[in-house]
Amino acid sequence: xxxxxxxxxxxxxxxxxxxxxxxxxxxxxxxxxxxxxxxxxxxxxxxxxxxxxxxxxxxxxxxxxxxxxxxxxxxxxxxxxxxxxxxxxxxxxxxxxxxxxxxxxxxxxxxxxxxxxxxxxxxxxxxxxxxxxxxxxxxxxxxxxxxxxxxxxxxxxxxxxxxxxxxxxxxxxxxxxxxxxxxxxxxxxxxxxxxxxxxxxxxxxxxxxxxxxxxxxxxxxxxxxxxxxxxxxxxxxxxxxxxxxxxxxxxxxxxxxxxxxxxxxxxxxxxx
Amino acid sequence: xxxxxxxxxxxxxxxxxxxxxxxxxxxxxxxxxxxxxxxxxxxxxxxxxxxxxxxxxxxxxxxxxxxxxxxxxxxxxxxxxxxxxxxxxxxxxxxxxxxxxxxxxxxxxxxxxxxxxxxxxxxxxxxxxxxxxxxxxxxxxxxxxxxxxxxxxxxxxxxxxxxxxxxxxxxxxxxxxxxxxxxxxxxxxxxxxxxxxxxxxxxxxxxxxxxxxxxxxxxxxxxxxxxxxxxxxxxxxxxxxxxxxxxxxxxxxxxxxxxxxxxxxxxxxxxx
Numbered sequence: 001x002x003x004x005x006x007x008x009x010x011x012x013x014x015x016x017x018x019x020x021x022x023x024x025x026x027x028x029x030x031x032x033x034x035x036x037x038x039x040x041x042x043x044x045x046x047x048x049x050x051x052x053x054x055x056x057x058x059x060x061x062x063x064x065x066x067x068x069x070x071x072x073x074x075x076x077x078x079x080x081x082x083x084x085x086x087x088x089x090x091x092x093x094x095x096x097x098x099x100x101x102x103x104x105x106x107x108x109x110x111x112x113x114x115x116x117x118x119x120x121x122x123x124x125x126x127x128x129x130x131x132x133x134x135x136x137x138x139x140x141x142x143x144x145x146x147x148x149x150x151x152x153x154x155x156x157x158x159x160x161x162x163x164x165x166x167x168x169x170x171x172x173x174x175x176x177x178x179x180x181x182x183x184x185x186x187x188x189x190x191x192x193x194x195x196x197x198x199x200x201x202x203x204x205x206x207x208x209x210x211x212x213x214x215x216x217x218x219x220x221x222x223x224x225x226x227x228x229x230x231x232x233x234x235x236x237x238x239x240x241x242x243x244x245x246x247x248x249x250x251x252x253x254x255x256x257x258x259x260x261x262x263x264x265x266x267x268x269x270x271x272x
Numbered sequence: 273x274x275x276x277x278x279x280x281x282x283x284x285x286x287x288x289x290x291x292x293x294x295x296x297x298x299x300x301x302x303x304x305x306x307x308x309x310x311x312x313x314x315x316x317x318x319x320x321x322x323x324x325x326x327x328x329x330x331x332x333x334x335x336x337x338x339x340x341x342x343x344x345x346x347x348x349x350x351x352x353x354x355x356x357x358x359x360x361x362x363x364x365x366x367x368x369x370x371x372x373x374x375x376x377x378x379x380x381x382x383x384x385x386x387x388x389x390x391x392x393x394x395x396x397x398x399x400x401x402x403x404x405x406x407x408x409x410x411x412x413x414x415x416x417x418x419x420x421x422x423x424x425x426x427x428x429x430x431x432x433x434x435x436x437x438x439x440x441x442x443x444x445x446x447x448x449x450x451x452x453x454x455x456x457x458x459x460x461x462x463x464x465x466x467x468x469x470x471x472x473x474x475x476x477x478x479x480x481x482x483x484x485x486x487x488x489x490x491x492x493x494x495x496x497x498x499x500x501x502x503x504x505x506x507x508x509x510x511x512x513x514x515x516x517x518x519x520x521x522x523x524x525x526x527x528x529x530x531x532x533x534x535x536x537x538x539x540x541x542x543x544x
Contacts, residue, residue, distance in 0.1 A: 003350065006348065006350055007350070007352075009345075010345070010346070010350075010353075010356050013342070013345075013356075013360075014356055014359045014360070017359065017360060017363075018359060018362065019385070020363075020374045020375065020378055020385075020417065021362065021363075021374070023374075023378070023385055024373075024374045024377075027377075035383070104534065104538070107533075107534055108530055108534060111474050111526070111530045111533060112523060112526065112530065113477060113478040113499065113519065113522045113523055113526050114478060114480070114499070115480075115498075115499050115502045115503070115515075115518070115519035115522055115523075116519050116520075116522075116523050118502075118503070118506065118507075118515075118519070119506055119512050119515060119516055119519075122507075200365055203367070204366070204368070204369075204370075205367075206367060206368060206369050206481045206484075206485070207480055207481060210484075211507075222367050222369040222370075223369075225369050225370065226369060226485060229373065236377045236380070239373055239377070240373075240374075240377070242373075243370045243373045243374060246369065246370050247365070247366050247367070247370045250365045250366070250367075251362070251365050251366075253365075254361070254362075254364075254365040255358070258358060258361070261361075261365075262361070262425060262428075265422075265425050266425060266426065266428075266429035
């Protein structure tokens, strides 16, 4: 009996929870006429139209935005992981004067309001001539995410027993060898978790693209979607199709790597 | 790299907050505390500040307890509980732009899901996004869709660390489930609660994307928050100096919560 209650409550909860999602999904396959005449949001229509997706993809320029987001996200994630793994290695294995303050700055940096950075970063990228380019946005993402990534990886590296490190030193391994042959293989699971998390974050970024990108050519999908909204303002079916295109990649990544995603998130905020 | 894009900008913003720079002219005039004097008289900023407080309360009072409730509920081991959790987590993978699109159309006054539902119940529909008195709450509601799972993740991780023996002992002692929750689980979840509240508060203070996408802070600044007002002043009205001073205020408000968070993190850090 108790089981039935638990299941029905859980199912009800999930259905209510996912209504926005379900509605968006079904809407994206309907025509505007069906939508307006039936007001039937929560159920699929008899005929499934794929035209909304073609319109969003071709006329809405989603194809370009989709590609741009990959061009921005992949190097940004890899860059942030690379730099922060080196940084975390230094912070966790070598005791130097400023290691504690540096760590604190990294933690503080990931929490400050972005508004503190908007204007100077904007000004800087204009001065450096990288305003409105992929590279400008990528470099910023790498720099900004390095704080969180370093903090995250350092905590993980701290759990590697000191003896392994000592043994390697005795065997005559240099810093770089230790990093490459010992640390990197050991932190691979953490790197995976972090990579997944960073991928969704950078993919979903809106504010920084808004500040650093101007032309359509370089816009990522989040900016593209708002541009689309301006064009098809009342055509919810096309907007819904666009939203689904924008959401599909992080969604798939999450479903495939849920374990890593959740682990990363909890390690990032709980263990501290 | 981190210092170029993150550390130095913080100080530049502080510096700019004392100027009346317009973002274009090479001349930067120092105006002392003029911006801050204007800030405290600016009705829109004060409005934005109070809206931020609403966001803060919404996140702290709604997202944290609901996250805890759902976490407690789904933490019971029943077959399929994993799938339910996955569904709960889904909104977390979406960008605020996508969430904004989906919800603007749930809130759509004439044909949106919410008002269709209300009409079905025989209740007059509401201008969710057009009524200045309601708009902020509508936006918070949409943001909660993503924020509740975040709180949930934190609590689920916290629940894992509650020693099983303690829970078992309470069964032996004949405690009912409510007593068990109040006297055993809740105290054990204290660290998770501190993290969940501070993270939520910090997030609420820097809310931007969803507001900008859904209402741009309108109608007539009624749903504006500090982050969004700062952006409009700096990048639409070219008042970079004034915008910076808003960012500084926002930074100072957030700082106390960042310190609470950092002290908490550092405490656990030392023991590592």
